[in-house]
Amino acid sequence: MKKLLLVLMLAGLAVSQPLPARPGGGHSSSSHSSSSSHSSGGWSHSGSSWSTHDSSSSSSGTAHPMSSLEALILFIIVVVIVIILIRSQAGARSVVTAPPAQYRAQRQQSIAEQIAALKQADANFSAVVFLDFAHSLYCKFYEYSTKPEFSYLSPFLSTELQGHFQRSQPWTVSEIVVNSLRWLEINTAGSDTETITVEFDANYTLDLQDQRSRYAVVERWQFYRRKGLLSAEPEKMQSVNCPQCGAPAHFTDAGVCGYCGANVQKGDAQWCLGKRVVVATHAVPAVAGLAAYAEEQGTQAITIKQADLIEQMNRWQQRYGIGEWQQFWLPFENDVVGNYFTAIYGHWSRRDWQAARHLLSDRLYETNAFWQKMYVERGWFNRLDHLRIEQIVLAKIDSDKFYEAITVRIFAACNDYTEDAGGKIVGGSKTSLRRFSEYWTFVRRSGKERQDKPYSLSQCPSCGAPADNMGQSGECGYCGSKISTGQFSWVLFLIEQDEVYCG
Numbered sequence: 001m002k003k004l005l006l007v008l009m010l011a012g013l014a015v016s017q018p019l020p021a022r023p024g025g026g027h028s029s030s031s032h033s034s035s036s037s038h039s040s041g042g043w044s045h046s047g048s049s050w051s052t053h054d055s056s057s058s059s060s061g062t063a064h065p066m067s068s069l070e071a072l073i074l075f076i077i078v079v080v081i082v083i084i085l086i087r088s089q090a091g092a093r094s095v096v097t098a099p100p101a102q103y104r105a106q107r108q109q110s111i112a113e114q115i116a117a118l119k120q121a122d123a124n125f126s127a128v129v130f131l132d133f134a135h136s137l138y139c140k141f142y143e144y145s146t147k148p149e150f151s152y153l154s155p156f157l158s159t160e161l162q163g164h165f166q167r168s169q170p171w172t173v174s175e176i177v178v179n180s181l182r183w184l185e186i187n188t189a190g191s192d193t194e195t196i197t198v199e200f201d202a203n204y205t206l207d208l209q210d211q212r213s214r215y216a217v218v219e220r221w222q223f224y225r226r227k228g229l230l231s232a233e234p235e236k237m238q239s240v241n242c243p244q245c246g247a248p249a250h251f252t253d254a255g256v257c258g259y260c261g262a263n264v265q266k267g268d269a270q271w272c273l274g275k276r277v278v279v280a281t282h283a284v285p286a287v288a289g290l291a292a293y294a295e296e297q298g299t300q301a302i303t304i305k306q307a308d309l310i311e312q313m314n315r316w317q318q319r320y321g322i323g324e325w326q327q328f329w330l331p332f333e334n335d336v337v338g339n340y341f342t343a344i345y346g347h348w349s350r351r352d353w354q355a356a357r358h359l360l361s362d363r364l365y366e367t368n369a370f371w372q373k374m375y376v377e378r379g380w381f382n383r384l385d386h387l388r389i390e391q392i393v394l395a396k397i398d399s400d401k402f403y404e405a406i407t408v409r410i411f412a413a414c415n416d417y418t419e420d421a422g423g424k425i426v427g428g429s430k431t432s433l434r435r436f437s438e439y440w441t442f443v444r445r446s447g448k449e450r451q452d453k454p455y456s457l458s459q460c461p462s463c464g465a466p467a468d469n470m471g472q473s474g475e476c477g478y479c480g481s482k483i484s485t486g487q488f489s490w491v492l493f494l495i496e497q498d499e500v501y502c503g
């Protein structure tokens with residue numbers, strides 16, 4: 001279970017690669033395999049590899065007739081997928097060759113420099129906030145695809161993408177799950193605009209007439225905005241709201257906000273999706289992989305550490321007036337990392353995921369809630385017996401005006417198996433110990449004035465009431481505070497597998 005994220009799902013499907021069943025588990029490795037294998041240049045992406053924005057007809061089915069260019073792109077994608085499938089069958093498990101750790105460390109360095117350049121010009125830019133926004137837009141893009149609400153997204157989509165789905169199609173998209181979201185490039189060199197390109201690894205359910213199918217996709221989205229903007233504060237940025245007034249988005253097709261009447265120019269106040277490329281699409285059986293276990297990869301690889309980690313630690317100590325790093329680290333390691341890890345996997349294993357709600361970001365909660373539901377529907381449990389942490393290593397400290405993020409690599413072991421309602425084992429092993437490692441990123445709002453109280457997993461960090469009444473959206477049922485944004489305490493923001501982590 002370890003891998004909370006999710007897992008399986010895709011994976012199995014994507015490359016017929018069995019995955020471990022933990023929540024974060026193999027699933028992201030599967031996704032990785034699909035993304036790394038589709039092109040050798042994939043990891044060293046450059047803006048020039050964009051074709052047009054739209055190979056997406058391959059995933060959106062009957063949306064609109066294809067142009068010859070689209071048909072050509074589709075053809076190429078199909079060929080690539082076929083090659084991947086053939087290779088994965090012939091090459092067996094070793095096919096999933098992750099980029100070497102040194103290479104991922106270089107990528108991390110280069111992305112970190114690009115983000116630093118963006119922050120130089122925009123002191124309000126926050127990586128955590130941007131990822132939340134991108135995730136939110138991705139889910140709504142599909143959820144609204146055939147509904148009138150699609151017009152709400154008009155300020156955030158290029159004119160071409162705004163007209164992408166013809167309305168009133170006979171299909172709907174639901175159960176959209178983003179398994180991973182990676183930085184590919186942040187480009188601030190343009191004279192008028194700046195861009196951010198990210199890669200999604202996701203899956204969703206498509207209902208067409210009586211047919212229900214699940215697809216795993218890898219997509220690259222490039223956002224743009226006018227150069228020289230100062231990002232709005234997180235409350236206005238994090239969801240797909242009016243960039244002017246912050247009200248929930250209710251826009252006309254022309255981009256006029258239904259609340260404040262502002263005519264929102266694309267890219268003028270908020271990031272706008274300019275290009276979208278579907279890199280891979282696979283139909284996948286929804287339950288495939290629930291009980292499939294692949295060998296752990298990357299557990300032996302070196303830990304990818306931030307290049308200036310020591311300097312970041314020093315800055316952290318200065319900011320909080322801490323004489324010795326251990327004064328911060330020991331309680332963090334034990335009370336946050338250790339206790340969250342044990343609690344979160346415990347709830348996963350017992351299938352009471354809702355009880356972990358206040359410890360997780362919205363994204364992580366929702367993604368894994370979907371997988372948990374799949375287990376519930378089958379009557380299965382993914383057990384993680386004798387879970388123990390073997391080592392916790394600090395990998396990265398990132399802070400900006402609004403958020404602080406700390407990434408650690410956790411080495412752990414457990415007996416990871418899946419059993420049905422009658423206790424019969426359908427995957428994994430109850431007796432052999434499975435070792436794994438994952439990168440976990442915790443975030444909280446920045447703020448020197450914050451008075452950190454002792455961490456208590458069983459209490460609302462805002463009002464101190466028992467954390468037994470958290471709503472689906474992460475709001476405390478007693479005080480109404482939204483806990484999942486990290487406003488009051490650390491929340492787990494991201495789980496990444498060791499074979500794909502790029503920092």
Ligand SMILES: [Zn+2]
Nearest residue numbers: 242245257260
């Ligand atoms: Zn407005």
Ligand SMILES: [Zn+2]
Nearest residue numbers: 460463476479
């Ligand atoms: Zn509360």
